[in-house]
Amino acid sequence: MLQVRDVIKTYDGRAVVNKVTFDVAAGxxxxxxxxxxxxxxxxxxxxxxxxRPDSGTITxxxxxxxxxSRPSTAYLPEExxxxxxxxxxxxxxxxxxxxxxxxxxxxxxxITLLEEFGLANWSRxxxxxxxxxxxQKLQLCTALIGRPQLLILDEPFSGLDPINVAVLxxxxxxxxxxxxxxxxxxxxxxxxxxxxxxALMINRGHMVLYGRVGEIRQQYAENTYALHADGTPQxxxxxxxxxxxxxxxxxxxxxxxxxxxxxxxxxxxxxAVRAFTPEVPPLEDIFVRVVEAGLGLDQGRSGxxxxxxxxxxxxxx
Amino acid sequence: xxxxxxxxxxIARREYLTTVRRPMFVVTLLATPMIFLxxxxxSTKSQVDDAVARMSTARxxxxxxxxxxxxxxxxxFEYQAPRAPTLDPREAAKPEKPRPKVPVVFxxxxxxxxxxxxxxxxxxxxxxxxGSNFLESGRxxxxxxxxxxxxxxxxxxxxxxxxxxxxLRGRADSVRIERxxxxxxxxxxxxxxxxxxxxxxxxxxxxxxxxxxxxxGFLLAMSIVIGGQYLLQGVSEEKESRILESMxxxxxxxxxxxxxxxxxxxxxxxxxxxxxxxxxYSSAGILALAHVTLPPALLILGFLYFLVGYxxxxxxxxxxxxxTSNLREATQxxxxxxxxxxxxxxxxxxxxxxxxxxxxxxxxxFPPTAATSMMLRMSASAVSGAVIxxxxxxTSLGLLGVSAIIMxxxxxxxxxxxxxxxxxxxxxxxxxxxxxxx
Numbered sequence: 001m002l003q004v005r006d007v008i009k010t011y012d013g014r015a016v017v018n019k020v021t022f023d024v025a026a027g028x029x030x031x032x033x034x035x036x037x038x039x040x041x042x043x044x045x046x047x048x049x050x051x052r053p054d055s056g057t058i059t060x061x062x063x064x065x066x067x068x069s070r071p072s073t074a075y076l077p078e079e080x081x082x083x084x085x086x087x088x089x090x091x092x093x094x095x096x097x098x099x100x101x102x103x104x105x106x107x108x109x110x111i112t113l114l115e116e117f118g119l120a121n122w123s124r125x126x127x128x129x130x131x132x133x134x135x136q137k138l139q140l141c142t143a144l145i146g147r148p149q150l151l152i153l154d155e156p157f158s159g160l161d162p163i164n165v166a167v168l169x170x171x172x173x174x175x176x177x178x179x180x181x182x183x184x185x186x187x188x189x190x191x192x193x194x195x196x197x198x199a200l201m202i203n204r205g206h207m208v209l210y211g212r213v214g215e216i217r218q219q220y221a222e223n224t225y226a227l228h229a230d231g232t233p234q235x236x237x238x239x240x241x242x243x244x245x246x247x248x249x250x251x252x253x254x255x256x257x258x259x260x261x262x263x264x265x266x267x268x269x270x271x272a273v274r275a276f277t278p279e280v281p282p283l284e285d286i287f288v289r290v291v292e293a294g295l296g297l298d299q300g301r302s303g304x305x306x307x308x309x310x311x312x313x314x315x316x317x
Numbered sequence: 318x319x320x321x322x323x324x325x326x327x328i329a330r331r332e333y334l335t336t337v338r339r340p341m342f343v344v345t346l347l348a349t350p351m352i353f354l355x356x357x358x359x360s361t362k363s364q365v366d367d368a369v370a371r372m373s374t375a376r377x378x379x380x381x382x383x384x385x386x387x388x389x390x391x392x393x394f395e396y397q398a399p400r401a402p403t404l405d406p407r408e409a410a411k412p413e414k415p416r417p418k419v420p421v422v423f424x425x426x427x428x429x430x431x432x433x434x435x436x437x438x439x440x441x442x443x444x445x446x447x448g449s450n451f452l453e454s455g456r457x458x459x460x461x462x463x464x465x466x467x468x469x470x471x472x473x474x475x476x477x478x479x480x481x482x483x484x485l486r487g488r489a490d491s492v493r494i495e496r497x498x499x500x501x502x503x504x505x506x507x508x509x510x511x512x513x514x515x516x517x518x519x520x521x522x523x524x525x526x527x528x529x530x531x532x533x534g535f536l537l538a539m540s541i542v543i544g545g546q547y548l549l550q551g552v553s554e555e556k557e558s559r560i561l562e563s564m565x566x567x568x569x570x571x572x573x574x575x576x577x578x579x580x581x582x583x584x585x586x587x588x589x590x591x592x593x594x595x596x597x598y599s600s601a602g603i604l605a606l607a608h609v610t611l612p613p614a615l616l617i618l619g620f621l622y623f624l625v626g627y628x629x630x631x632x633x634x635x636x637x638x639x640x641t642s643n644l645r646e647a648t649q650x651x652x653x654x655x656x657x658x659x660x661x662x663x664x665x666x667x668x669x670x671x672x673x674x675x676x677x678x679x680x681x682x683f684p685p686t687a688a689t690s691m692m693l694r695m696s697a698s699a700v701s702g703a704v705i706x707x708x709x710x711x712t713s714l715g716l717l718g719v720s721a722i723i724m725x726x727x728x729x730x731x732x733x734x735x736x737x738x739x740x741x742x743x744x745x746x747x748x749x750x751x752x753x754x755x
Binding site: 048050051073074075076077079080081082083084085086094095097098099100139142143146152 | 321323324327328331335339555557558559560562563564565566567568734
C-alpha cells in the first residue's frame with residue numbers, strides 16, 4: 001500500500017504541495033486529479049523519489065520510497081519521449097534491464113508486451129519509424145515492463161485510438177487483478193469514472209476531494225431526479241422546479257423533501273412514470289466547480305471542502 | 318536509492334554501443350586521420366610541385382653589376398641542386414635519381430631602371446643588383462614579380478651558387494669552393510643533455526621534438542573534448558526527448574551520470590586509441606631514427622590525465638547539457654569551455670623550448686589547462702631529456718583530481734534538477750539556487 005502523509009514541498013517560499021495525505025491500496029486504481037499547476041507532477045516526483053519532500057512521509061508497504069527497499073516503480077510522465085534511433089525491441093528491453101531484469105528476461109517480456117499492444121511486427125524497426133500512436137503504445141510498454149509494484153501513469157490515454165484505449169483498459173484491469181497499485185493522473189474524467197476505485201483531487205497544492213469516486217459524485221448530488229414519463233408533470237409538494245430536458249424532465253426537490261413522497265404525488269396525478277432516478281453529477285462537472293470555486297487556495301486547510309462551501313461560492317445549480 | 322553497479326554498466330554499455338554504431342562515429346574515426354593525412358600530403362605536394370616547377374624552368378636574370386666583381390662570370394650555366402638529405406637510411410641506400418638542372422641565363426644591364434623595365438615587360442624573370450659597395454656591405458638585391466606569401470630559400474639558391482663561385486674564382490681551388498657552398502649543410506650540431514653528455518641534434522630529432530609533444534598533447538586534448546562532446550550531445554538529446562523522467566524511476570541520477578561518463582568516455586577513448594595506434598605505428602620509423610623511445614610512464618600518466626581531465630570536463634559538459642534547453646545552446650556554451658582545454662597549444666613553442674618555465678609549470682598546475690599542458694611538457698621532455706619534477710606531476714594530478722570531484726558533485730546536483738527543467742535555460746542566480754536546493 002502507498003501511504004502519503006502530510007507531505008509538503010515548497011519552492012521559493014510557496015507550497016506547491018501542502019500537507020497532502022492519502023493512501024492507495026494494492027490492487028487499486030487510484031485517480032490523482034487536479035488542474036494544470038495544481039502540484040500533481042511535484043507530488044508524483046516525490047512518490048518516485050525524483051525530488052524529496054520538505055516534510056511528511058511517503059511509504060510503500062511500510063518502507064520509505066527513497067530507501068534501499070523502495071518498491072519497483074514505473075512512471076509514464078505526460079511529457080515523455082523515447083530513444084528514436086534504436087530498434088523497438090532494444091528500446092523496450094533497455095527499460096527492462098534498468099528495472100534489474102536480466103537481458104534475456106527483458107527481451108522475453110518485451111516481446112510479450114509488443115504482441116499485447118500489436119507492435120510485434122515492428123520490433124526490429126527503429127522507434128523513429130513508428131507512428132505517434134504506436135510510439136504512445138511503446139511508451140506505455142516501457143512503463144509496464146518489469147511488472148512494477150507501483151505503476152504511475154500520467155495521461156496514458158492521450159494519443160490512443162479507441163481500440164488501443166480498450167487494450168490499455170484491459171491491461172490495467174489485469175494489473176489490478178494481479179495486485180499492482182496503479183496511480184492514474186488524467187483529465188479524462190469519464191476514464192476515472194470507468195476505471196478508478198478512488199480519487200484525490202488537489203488544487204494549488206491542497207487536497208480538495210478525496211474518496212471513492214461514486215461517493216464523491218454522490219456527495220455533490222443536489223437532490224435532483226430525472227423523470228421519464230408520458231404526459232406533463234404538475235407541481236407537487238416538495239418540488240422546487242421542473243424543467244424539460246430532451247426526452248425527460250429534470251425535477252429539483254426541496255432540501256428536506258422525500259423522493260418517495262414526491263414520486264407518489266406524481267403517480268397520484270395519473271402520470272405514467274417510466275423512470276424516476278436520482279441525478280448524480282459527472283466528475284467533470286464537479287472538477288470544474290471545485291476549480292472555478294478556487295478552493296484549496298492557501299487558506300490553511302488541507303481537507304476537502306464541504307458541499308455548502310461549494311454552493312456558497314456559486315457552484316450550486 | 319542505492320548505487321547499483323550493474324545498472325551503471327547497463328547504461329554504460331548502451332551509451333557506448335549506441336555511440337560507436339552511429340555513422341558519424343565511424344566517419345570521425347576514419348575521416349579525422351585521413352583529413353590530417355590528406356591536408357599534409359596536399360600541402361607538401363603543392364610546395365614540392367611549386368619548387369620543382371621553379372627549379373625546372375629556365376630563368377633569365379637581368380644582372381646589374383655596379384661592383385664589377387662579376388664582369389668575367391659566365392653568362393649562362395646550369396644549376397643542379399645538391400642531393401636532398403633523407404632521414405631514412407633505406408632511402409639513402411637507394412640509387413640516386415637524376416636531379417633536374419636549371420638553366421640560368423644572365424643579361425647584363427647598364428642600370429637598375431633598364432633592368433626593372435625589362436622585368437615589367439616580361440623579358441626577364443628576375444633582376445639581380447650588385448651594388449658598387451658590395452665588398453663592404455655584402456648585400457645584393459633581387460627583384461621578382463612574385464605574389465606568393467612565403468618564399469623558399471631554394472628559390473635564390475642558383476643565384477647564390479653563381480655569386481659564390483664567381484666571387485672565389487681564381488682565389489680558391491674548386492674543392493674549397495664546393496666546401497664553402499655546402500658549409501651550412503654539413504655542420505653537425507651537438508647539444509648537451511641534462512646528464513651532461515653531448516648528443517647530435519639532427520633533423521629527425523628536431524622534427525620529433527616538435528611532432529611528438531604536439532601529437533600526444535593533441536590526442537589527449539581531443540580525447541577529452543570528444544568524450545565531453547558525446548556527453549553533452551547525449552544529455553541534451555535525452556533532455557530534449559524528455560526520456561529521463563521515466564528512467565529516473567528505475568535508476569538514480571548518480572547511476573545515470575556514472576553510466577554516461579563511463580560509456581561515453583569509453584567511446585572517446587576508443588577513437589583516440591585507434592588514432593594513437595595508427596600514429597605510433599606509422600611514426601615508429603622516425604621515432605627510432607631520432608633515438609626517441611616513449612617511456613611507459615609517459616603513457617600511463619597520459620592515461621591518468623585523460624581519466625581525470627575527462628571527468629573534470631565531462632562533469633562540466635553534463636552540467637551544461639542538463640541546464641540548457643537544447644543542443645544548439647549547449648554547444649555554444651561548451652565551445653568556450655573547451656577552449657580552456659586546448660589553449661596550451663597557443664603557447665606551444667614556449668612549452669617545447671622551456672618545459673620547466675614558469676608559464677608551463679603554472680598552466681600544468683591550473684586544473685582546466687593541466688592535462689594538456691602537462692602532456693605537452695612531458696612529451697617535450699621525452700625528446701629533449703629535460704626532467705619534470707615529480708612533485709609537479711603529483712600536484713597537477715592531485716589538483717585536477719580534486720577539481721574533478723568538486724565538478725562531479727556540482728554536476729550531479731545540476732544534473733538531478735536540471736534534467737527536469739524544460740524549455741528554459743536558467744541564469745546564474747537561478748543555477749546557484751538550484752545548487753542550494755539540490
